[in-house]
Amino acid sequence: MALYPKPAEGSWTEHFPGVGTGVLSYEDCISPEFYKAESEAIFKRAWLNVGRVEDVPRPGSYFTKEIEVATTSLLVVRDLSGEVRAFHNVCRHRGNKLMWNDYPREETAGSCRAFTCKYHGWRYDLTGKLTFVQQEGEFFDLDKADYGLIPVACEVWAGFIFINLAKDPEPLQDFLGSMVTELTGYPFDALTERYDFTADIRCNWKIFLDAFQEYYHVPVLHSQEATPTARPKMPGFEAPYYNLDGPHRMVATSGAPRRRWPADYQYPIEIATRSGLFGPWNEPDLGDDLPGVNPGGIKAWQMSNFQIFPNMEILIWQTGWYMLYRYWPTSHESHRFEGSLFFPPAKTASDRAAQECAVVMFKEFALQDAGMLVGTQQGLASRAVRDDFPLSDQELLVRHFHNSVASWVDGYQREKAGV
Template sequence: MAVTWPKPPEGSWTEHYPDLGTGPISFKDSTSPEFYKLEGEAIFKRAWLNVGRVEDVPRVGSYFTKEIEIALASVIVVKGRGESIRAFHNICRHRGNKLMWNDYPKEEVKGSCRQFTCKYHGWRYGLDGALTFVQQQGEFFDLDNADYGLSPVHCDVWNGFIFINLDREPRQTLREFLGPMVTGMDGYPFDKLTERYEWVADNNSNWKIFADAFQEYYHVPSLHPQQVPPEVRVPNAGFTCAHFQIDGPHRVVSTAGTRRWLLPPEYMYPIELATQSGLVGPWRTPDLGELPAGLNPGGIEPWGISNFQIFPNIEILIYGGWYLLYRYWPTSHNTHRFEAFTYFSPARNVRERIEHEVASVVLKEFALQDAGMLGGTQAALETGVIDEFPLNDQEILVRHLHKSVVDWVEDYQRDTATAGV
């Protein structure tokens, strides 16, 4: 069965966004330790960051911690009374001990409690962050508990996704930050897709280098040839995505698609045929009802996938009846931690559970194929031999991510220079 890939509107995608330019770009933002430090201040301490979902704090007292190394931050996210979700810096106000941790202070923890108690001197804090108990309080000098509650972190929720902002005064509300393209997903039943599979990988590349791999499908015929239809594998077949769109620092790429079971058997793993599940998820998914038009902003038919890339470090890939979530957490100028999650409607029987597990495993295999390129890319970039790289029209979102990062850093530098005058 032949596949006809939709063409972009008149003119190239990149030319629709003239601020991006069309010349070669530099990747120095991915090799410089100095730039990495600036990213921490300019982006990860200023942007809204997704750290979890409401399912991670299912009841009053449920909490988890998040280590954000690039921002030198450790954060507690907790559900308090009244179903409110709050965030605090993970620091005791007495002597600065990390408040919630187990054997290794750099490892994230989760659990449930009625209050937070510091292991060092026993200070206690309520779920609202208020200081409730001080050991031998009479020994202190005019200590007012109201002055020593946990240090709050701005926290908000969009469609069940928990976001924090480490800035003292965020420049935008969460919804303003997300903008109309991302909030076009409003109405998608994220709350119904609660069966989750997850894995984490520490990678030897800058975080943006891995994000780049999911912003274009130009690499698919070369890197994933065993799992794409023959018309895509033919050189110069013209395989491309059907729709690219940019809104502020955020991006979306949508692809057309054929149903997996219409492909020849030789383009599937045997387990995919046996379980009727794999690269594009289960072949059968529950009917979720009418989906919001914002999932397919280009009006593609047949629609396959839309990948919403929320600045700076989260991607939500909607496959219709299920979705993927990726997060990239920088750990140095040339390493990062990659978190991946698959979300499905809860399995109603053993077969559906197997379908979900197979889809998760096959998707992990393909993500690792992408990750396998990263070390080579990072090592070559760090030689500094070449500093200008041409990008084609399908790599518009790669161009946009790196420009957005540089723009945020330059804005920060201007702000700090002005403040210093």
């Protein structure tokens, strides 16, 4: 793996002087009061990714999304005209959850021509309009036009479906900013072979997200990536490119493609399947001009991690696949992690085996991170160390992320207080 020094003109952090270099407080990860504040300030006001257009492939396709941190359930549907819409998943009659199967708290998906409440049979079309009321004549001056489903702001960018719970949010493109929207035109729609994983983890969502914002931990926590003979050659790793844009962040990594490494770097299964943690070795032809993926122009570019505030990451690999991470808070000390891996459709059994190997490797390394960070939560919760955690230069994105969270919470509280 190639090692890259800091820029000759100084540290990475010096390129972003507003981020600062002081110690960091992790009170935002252990305080129940802060959890309540960020629920209102961030998760009820920011654009949140809830799926992809492939989740609603045809008119009538729908899925539900439970967002516990915002105490809401959403219904996302493609209507008969092809538009993707979102609504609160609540019947207007007596407040029953509208779409669910066996267990109301579990998410569901399917296809239908109308949404019918299980309780009293009120019916809504795919645009949210109330179309049928059981024994309508018994109601007093009821105008069905006044009782459609409550809409939620919903926009699509690059096939990713975003919602915003605020009443009048800024346009999604403005929120995403130029760094993220440079990816417009990347062939996400060609990578439809998908593997999804969900895990409930006993640590704050920001602690787990922090683990994917720096690579300082890789040679230590994931040391099996190198054999004993190789470890002296890889004492550390520094990513060669970072960037910040509003509350969003990105980091790009480099290194020789895994298939070119000496055999003693590899697990036997990787050689057998021609795949591994960095994806299948047989790269698909996605075209020569892939917009936005390597803004730093890294010669040996390997992967770019775009971190879209507040809780979404898109990790795009040079080998022609990508991963999507989302972190959904469930309390001040727990969250639900969602990981999805996207590949081109497998054409052969070998293609499928290569993808399965990459998936298994992903799960192994994600579990290593998860196990470590439960311990981090416990250590922070002890408050033996309070708010003087030093961060290195390559933990720039960690610092920026926590600053952004604090800024959104502070701005909301000032707005609420009329300051």
